[in-house]
Amino acid sequence: MIYRKARTNLSKTLSQIELDKATSDDYVKCILADPQIAAYIVQALVKEFNDMEIEDIIPCIGEATVTLSQPERLGVKISNVDNESIDEEDGKIIYDIKFPLYYNGKEKEFIINVEAQKSTKKSKLGYKLENRIAYYMGRMISAQKGTEFVNSNYDNRKSIYTIWICMDTKQKDDSIIEFGMKSNLLYGSIREIPQIDLINGALINIRTRETKNKNISKNKLIAMLEELFSRSELIDKKRTLEEEYGLKMSVELEGRMNEMCNVSDYWEEVALEEGKELGEEIGENKKLISMVIKKIKKNKSVNEISDDLEEKVDTILPIYKTALSMKPDYDVDKIYSALNLSLKQNKTT
Structure with a gap:
């Protein structure tokens, strides 16, 4: 060489x-x-x-x-x-x-x-x-x-x-x-x-x-x-x-x-990058939850919210149901945690 x-x-x-x-x-x-x-x-x-x-x-x-x-x-x-x-x-x-x-x-x-x-x-x-x-x-x-x-x-x-x-x-x-x-x-x-x-x-x-x-x-x-x-x-x-x-x-x-x-410290770089990406993903998900909550408060249906936010119904529906289950306490963090827990449970079953 x-x-x-x-x-x-x-x-x-x-x-x-x-x-x-x-x-x-x-x-x-x-x-x-x-x-x-x-x-x-x-x-x-x-x-x-x-x-x-x-x-x-x-x-x-x-x-x-x-x-x-x-x-x-x-x-x-x-x-x-x-x-x-x-x-x-x-x-x-x-x-x-x-x-x-x-x-x-x-x-x-x-x-x-x-x-x-x-x-x-x-x-x-x-x-x-x-x-x-x-x-x-x-x-x-x-x-x-x-x-x-x-x-x-x-x-x-x-x-x-x-x-x-x-x-x-x-x-x-x-x-x-x-x-x-x-x-x-x-x-x-x-x-x-x-x-x-x-x-x-x-x-x-x-x-x-x-x-x-x-x-x-x-x-x-x-x-x-x-x-x-x-x-x-x-x-x-x-x-x-x-x-x-x-x-x-x-x-x-x-x-x-x-x-x-x-x-x-290459692996530490990787870990930091993955953490940053995860943080950005969490932020985007919570932002979507917040927008869905605003639409729910205006009495909009799942299909209407899907059209307004240009997201698939399958994406909006679990957020919609989870948010309604916590009505009137529409807490973004609690809704996110509940959705995340539900996703983990589905993966293990």
């Missing part, structure tokens, strides 16, 4: 908390670049490898280049790699992980980029993540001129995949989204429609997971990644990854996993 240092503001003096966060991010990158983890990602997303076993994919993966913010804290040797992604301020991009992938010997070669992304939210990023993914797809193609092909030898381009693993997914939203170019025939008839299948992207939404009440994804890749980055004790995590997913715990991989959990 080749390590290089990112030339960003992280090179400047940072607080201890910021250093720990940056170091934790570096450990995540090293874990994702492990050949076994990379093979799982390749198997799921690169169609040529869908039917291959993980152990057969690993030899097809070339040496990965990993860009680290604080490599000195990981104790790794830095290499000066000739890479176009040196400084974002120059209009260039910094890849987290990049490696060549070979199919059927070296008959076909792919260029794979894997990015670890904590958030997909525009409010945090300042842009839509899918637009950044599209930019990476374009840059990975344009960067090949002069390196993979010269002049007009466009047939020598290599297929690219930019794969983004996002870790702020809600409990029911684990998913994999593919991006690419699709050809459509707008007019006429033709025996075969040319396809541009060399440009590919994917967004993998994984959930952060507590050790209790595990909700295991039905998708094997997501389930493996969620276990890899879960809050489980290391000994339990190792056992699951070995027994359920066939991973071999090398000294390096096990060490990276352990240090990732020890060095950062």
